[in-house]
Amino acid sequence: MLKVLLIIAGAASAIAQQCDTVSGSSGTISSPNYPQNYPNDARCTYVLSPGPEQQVSIEFTDFALESHHRCSYDVLEIFDGGISVGRFCGTTTPAPITSSNEITIVFSSDYSVMYRGFSFDFEITGEGGSGGTTTTAATTTTTTASTGQGSCGVPDVTPYGTSRIVGGETARAHSWPWQITMQSTSGSHVCGGSLINENWVVTAAHCNPLPNYHRIILGEHSRSSNSEDIQTIEMEATVCHPQYNSGTQFTNDICLVKLATPAVLGEHVKPVCRAESSDEYTSSMTCYTTGWGRTSSSSSTSADTLQQTQLPVMTNAVCAGYWGSAALTDSMICAGAEGSVSCQGDSGGPLVCQKVAGGPWNLVGVVSWGSTNCLTNYPAVYARVTELRTWIDESISGYTGP
Structure with missing residues (x-):
């Protein structure tokens, strides 16, 4: 089973600022x-x-x-x-x-x-x-991805840039607009996931998404609120990795969900960029994971509001010092072990990183597994998107219907 994290709080609106604009030598x-x-x-x-x-x-x-x-x-x-x-x-x-x-x-x-x-x-x-020309620009709202995915990974609401509360914090509402909650038809939160375009969501294979039993909710922040402008979309089909191993390793723990109707993109609903196969992500980069999972090992319920925490990614060699090399495969990436961690209920949710400060957010990992007791001094393990990017692209382009 996997374990997951989340937690943060606060709210502040992004303010306009004037960056220097200079030309010349x-x-x-x-x-x-x-x-x-x-x-x-x-x-x-x-x-x-x-x-x-x-x-x-x-x-x-x-x-x-x-x-x-x-x-x-x-x-x-x-x-x-x-x-x-x-x-x-x-x-x-x-x-x-x-x-x-x-x-x-x-x-x-x-x-x-x-x-x-x-x-x-x-x-x-x-x-x-x-x-010999010099240009400067504000990147709060104008950054676009250069990966052929159009404008992705750029929230209209700027996320908090902090990890000051041990264990995580409540996210700023709608600052992670690709975050989805996969719910049962009765409305119970099951897993997280990420919108990658208006037709597709990425989640974990171990979440076992079922078109006749689960649905996708977009644009949600507080699960108890009745005033949010959310989108509830049925699943048309799921495409899970054919080499997913649900044994001890959770190898290739990734699944694509085809939405029955396209998501309506706007301020509260936007896709995340997908990490490129050639990308490398290091602990020096800014990375976050988000979800509505348990906020402590003693909690028996999922969080009401979306939680976030900042995590450093680590090499699999370092991660093996915690879990052993036999537990890890190339399709996994680790992050955490610095006071916060993903926990049950965060499964399928995103690990996103910025390759440059102020740049677009890239989906680097999908919450997969970790400490059963959500120990914050152990890293969580995520499906590695760079390793699985080719499969994602080929599965979407080759999809012909349910």
Whole structure:
């Protein structure tokens, strides 16, 4: 059986902020409102693009962000030619960089605690080429995926960016608009899942979704509320992985649900992006899992409101130190062991990560199994979407009807 997690709380609306917009071969870029405190829920991306035979240099002159050991609250991440060279917060000033590659600086703040921010000088030097332009943009609502999936993984309601409450927190309402609850016809919550387009949902094979017994609810936050604008959609069919092993390993624990009618996409209902087969996800990335599962091992009921928790992903080699190498397969990915974990009722739900701060959310894992007692010092295990992406795509494209 699997075990799952969730928990968070609070509410704050995303606010508009002005990110610097600069063009030319040199100048200064600063965080919003600098030298005053930057705002909550800020999202800015700065791109410095040298031309052929040119170089770009950056040097920080001031740096003060909220501190966290993994930089999970407010963070500035720097990419050199698409490769992350570090995530920075607190007063750890990034080192100067000189590169012939495009430099991207991504700044993101959470819903509380504001600091002075940062300022850096840039210069593009060298002969030749027509490069040397610098652009910046707010990414709170304009980010789109580059995976051919259209606009996915970008909530209209910004999620909380914190994991300050041990064990998790109540999510901001509708900040994870791909989250679904699979319910019995009597209205009981059975499992979670993720909307990947208007016609398909991903859940766990061990949830055993049945078209004549289960239905999909979208746009829900509080299961006890009668005022939410939810969508209740019947299942047309299910396509579960043919090599799913329900024994001790739960290998290939994934199932696709074809909706009988398309979901109506809007502010509260949006698809998540799917991780690419070539993607790699590390503990330095921001990852969350969400669901209505039990919030403690002593609880006998599912949560009323959607819960979330931030988790670091880990390699299977590290995860094997907890579960043993025989328990893990290539179709699994682990996350957690830092004070929160998925629990019963979260099964089938998403593990989502941002490859860059402020970027779209990608479905990286599907809640599969873990500690029977929901131990927060043990990682939960998820079906690994990068390993299963080809099967997902081929199953959808090859579907001809029930």
